[in-house]
Amino acid sequence: MEEKLREELIKLFESKLSKPMQMYLETCSRCGICTPACHAYASMPQAKYTPAYRAEVVRRIFKKYFKLQGKIAPALGAAKVLDENTLDELYEAAYSCTGCRRCMVYCPFGIDTQQIMSIAKLLLIGANAEPELLTMLADVSVSKGEGIEDMKESFMQGLKRLEDQVLEKWKMEAGEMEAGETPIPIDVEGADLLYVALAGAHSIIPAAAVFNAAGEKWTLSFFEAVNFGAFVGDPTKTKLILDRIVNEANRLKVKEVCICECGTAFRVMKQMSGSQPFEVSSITDVHAKYIREGKIKLDKSKLNLPVTYHDPCQIARNGGVIDAPRYVLQQLGADYRELSADPKYNWCCGGGGGLVAMGDETHDFRMKSAKVKADQVQQTEAKILATACENCHAQLSDISKHYNMDVEVKYLSSMVADALIQ
Amino acid sequence: MSDEINVDKVMDLKGMPCPMPIVKVSKGIKDVEVGQVIQAISTDPGSLTDFPAWARTSGNEILKTEQTEEEFVFYIKRTA
Numbered sequence: 001m002e003e004k005l006r007e008e009l010i011k012l013f014e015s016k017l018s019k020p021m022q023m024y025l026e027t028c029s030r031c032g033i034c035t036p037a038c039h040a041y042a043s044m045p046q047a048k049y050t051p052a053y054r055a056e057v058v059r060r061i062f063k064k065y066f067k068l069q070g071k072i073a074p075a076l077g078a079a080k081v082l083d084e085n086t087l088d089e090l091y092e093a094a095y096s097c098t099g100c101r102r103c104m105v106y107c108p109f110g111i112d113t114q115q116i117m118s119i120a121k122l123l124l125i126g127a128n129a130e131p132e133l134l135t136m137l138a139d140v141s142v143s144k145g146e147g148i149e150d151m152k153e154s155f156m157q158g159l160k161r162l163e164d165q166v167l168e169k170w171k172m173e174a175g176e177m178e179a180g181e182t183p184i185p186i187d188v189e190g191a192d193l194l195y196v197a198l199a200g201a202h203s204i205i206p207a208a209a210v211f212n213a214a215g216e217k218w219t220l221s222f223f224e225a226v227n228f229g230a231f232v233g234d235p236t237k238t239k240l241i242l243d244r245i246v247n248e249a250n251r252l253k254v255k256e257v258c259i260c261e262c263g264t265a266f267r268v269m270k271q272m273s274g275s276q277p278f279e280v281s282s283i284t285d286v287h288a289k290y291i292r293e294g295k296i297k298l299d300k301s302k303l304n305l306p307v308t309y310h311d312p313c314q315i316a317r318n319g320g321v322i323d324a325p326r327y328v329l330q331q332l333g334a335d336y337r338e339l340s341a342d343p344k345y346n347w348c349c350g351g352g353g354g355l356v357a358m359g360d361e362t363h364d365f366r367m368k369s370a371k372v373k374a375d376q377v378q379q380t381e382a383k384i385l386a387t388a389c390e391n392c393h394a395q396l397s398d399i400s401k402h403y404n405m406d407v408e409v410k411y412l413s414s415m416v417a418d419a420l421i422q
Numbered sequence: 423m424s425d426e427i428n429v430d431k432v433m434d435l436k437g438m439p440c441p442m443p444i445v446k447v448s449k450g451i452k453d454v455e456v457g458q459v460i461q462a463i464s465t466d467p468g469s470l471t472d473f474p475a476w477a478r479t480s481g482n483e484i485l486k487t488e489q490t491e492e493e494f495v496f497y498i499k500r501t502a
Contacts, residue, residue: 136448136480137441143475151471157489158467199440199468224468226441359445390439 001083005127009082010065012126016119017066024111025062028052034103034113039347040096043371051103051113054093058119061086087129094120094233095131096365098352100313105344117353121233133361134232134354141228142237145244148222155222159184162201162208169209169417184208187252188219193286194254194278196225196245196265198390203260206417207283213420214295218258221248225265226390231354238268246273254278258286261413263314263352263389270319282315284388287416288324291331298419300333307334308382309412310373310396311346312389325388325412332419337380347373349387351395366395367402374403388412427485427497430458436493440468444476451482451500459485462496469494 030052036042040049047053060080063070070079080086099114124130144151159182166183184204185191195211195218197203204220211218223245229237249257256279259266270280290296309329315321322343329336340346350370355362373396377385385400385407387393396409433450435443443464451460462473470487473496477484481502488495 133445133448136476137445139479140441140444140472140475143479144471147475147478151474154470154474158470161467199472200466201468202439224440357441357445359442 001087001127006082009123009126012122013061013065013119016122020112021115021119023109024055024116025059027109028055028059028111029109031108033106033108034111037103037106039098039100039102039350039372040369042347043350043369048092049096049369051097051107054097055111055113055116057086057089057093058116082123087124087127090120090123091129093117094124095353095355095358095362096369098313098348098350098355100348100352101318102313102345102348105317118233122235125232125234130232131354131358131361133358134228135234137357138228138232138234138237138241141224141226142240145223145241148244152222156186159186159204159220162205165201165205166208166212169206170213170420171422172212183212184220185218186220187222188217189252191219191252191254192217193256193258194219194221194249194252195258195260195283196221196223196269197260198226198262199224200390202411202414203262203390206411206414207260209417209420210287210290210296210413214290216295219252219254221245223248225260225262225269227264227268228354228357230264230268231357238272242268242272245269246276249276249278256281258283261388261390261393261411263312263319263391266321267314267319282319282321282324282388283413284315284321284324284328287413288327291328296416297421298331298333298416299421300331300419302419303332303334303384303415305335305383306337306381307384307386308337308339308377308380310339310349310377310385310387310392311343312387312392313346313348313352315388316346317344321388325386328412328416329386332415334384337382339376339380347376349373349392349395349399351391351398356391356394363398366398370395370399374399374405377407378403378405383407385409386412386415427459427461429461429497430454431460433460433462435462435464435469437465440466440472443469444472447473447498448476448480451480451498454500456500456502458500460498460500462498464494464496465492467494469496473498
């Protein structure tokens with residue numbers, strides 16, 4: 001590695017050294033409590049899949065360049081020089097971690113391995129050694145935002161094709177509709193709620209039907225919710241993708257920004273948008289509220305198979321949405337079976353941190369590391385596995401095929417839309 | 423459908439939710455030579471914005487977009 005690049009990477013490392021981060025890097029007591037907490041380790045017991053081992057790769061670089069002992073006597077503190085081999089280790093550490101933070105819940109010091117891995121991801125970006133696919137997706141997302149004026153017509157054309165499917169789920173008369181009499185209102189200033197969906201139809205159709213059924217004054221965002229900048233760990237792109245939604249919400253003067261079933265999108269908006277004049281909610285929270293307030297009614301006879309629910313890590317453990325999905329499932333009349341006694345300790349699906357978006361490249365690791373998740377689901381004997389995150393849905397569907405699980409993976413929001421009583 | 427454009431590779435992306443169509447095409451385009459054309463068939467409306475943005479950032483060229491009742495068809499020339 002050229003010295004100039006190494007210096008640039010050390011500066012990037014330094015940019016991440018907040019007080020909490022320094023605490024995470026200096027505190028580990030090697031107690032090993034985090035070891036069985038990681039789904040990858042629990043499924044494939046190898047030292048490299050322990051949270052402490054992953055963090056140690058970063059920690060040794062920290063010792064080498066930011067601690068006196070590492071500078072003058074690196075061998076004593078096992079300090080590590082930043083070179084090509086170290087980049088390979090950083091890659092393996094960062095992309096075998098899904099950022100689920102289950103280890104943090106167990107750690108007596110609350111060390112946040114996901115935060116430590118954010119250093120690894122940033123160094124990989126600085127060295128052009130990050131997963132090419134994730135950067136491509138982040139760049140496409142940024143580009144869509146920059147070219148939004150040129151793309152509005154295409155987007156609206158796409159929406160027009162979905163209208164009949166929305167109306168199939170919830171019929172509306174012309175006078176009942178907002179924004180130019182469309183079942184998918186968009187760019188409505190003064191709407192109460194801005195719904196930020198994914199690019200796919202599956203994220204828009206059921207949500208639109210439920211909003212319309214509840215009589216919500218809503219409008220759809222021009223932007224997609226998913227933040228590929230966060231997946232690849234690029235703070236600049238993360239902020240660009242986040243800010244355009246924040247700006248749209250403020251321009252439209254909405255009171256609430258509702259994020260679709262996407263864990264990363266929800267957590268980034270909830271925890272990184274700062275103080276804003278609107279609230280941030282998950283679509284599951286909103287659906288639970290509509291049911292509680294009697295704004296929608298659900299047919300309880302539709303679900304006649306046992307159901308379990310996978311808590312998406314970024315929505316439940318890291319986002320606090322735990323009671324709402326259980327309430328919704330209860331109101332759907334489900335024979336509900338919990339995956340774990342305390343949802344905070346639920347196993348990750350194994351697809352977070354950008355691994356699902358990396359597709360076939362990560363398939364083998366994702367399947368092997370999700371063994372504990374597959375076992376957990378099968379023990380419930382549920383026939384329907386509900387979840388509220390696209391990433392988890394894709395991973396759980398892959399697991400279901402891989403392990404020949406007799407279970408149908410469903411989006412919770414779709415289950416709500418399908419049970420609406422007109 | 424492809425009378426005017428000589429297609430070198432067809433990619434059936436029907437049923438895939440976004441962003442999988444551009445994930446697949448970004449890999450698939452490496453299987454054709456510069457100057458050759460991929461016909462990508464998608465059913466997700468998100469493709470209408472995803473493909474132009476992907477082409478812009480990757481430096482490839484969308485020669486034509488067709489829409490049928492159920493499908494979106496993109497003719498993409500590898501230029502990068």
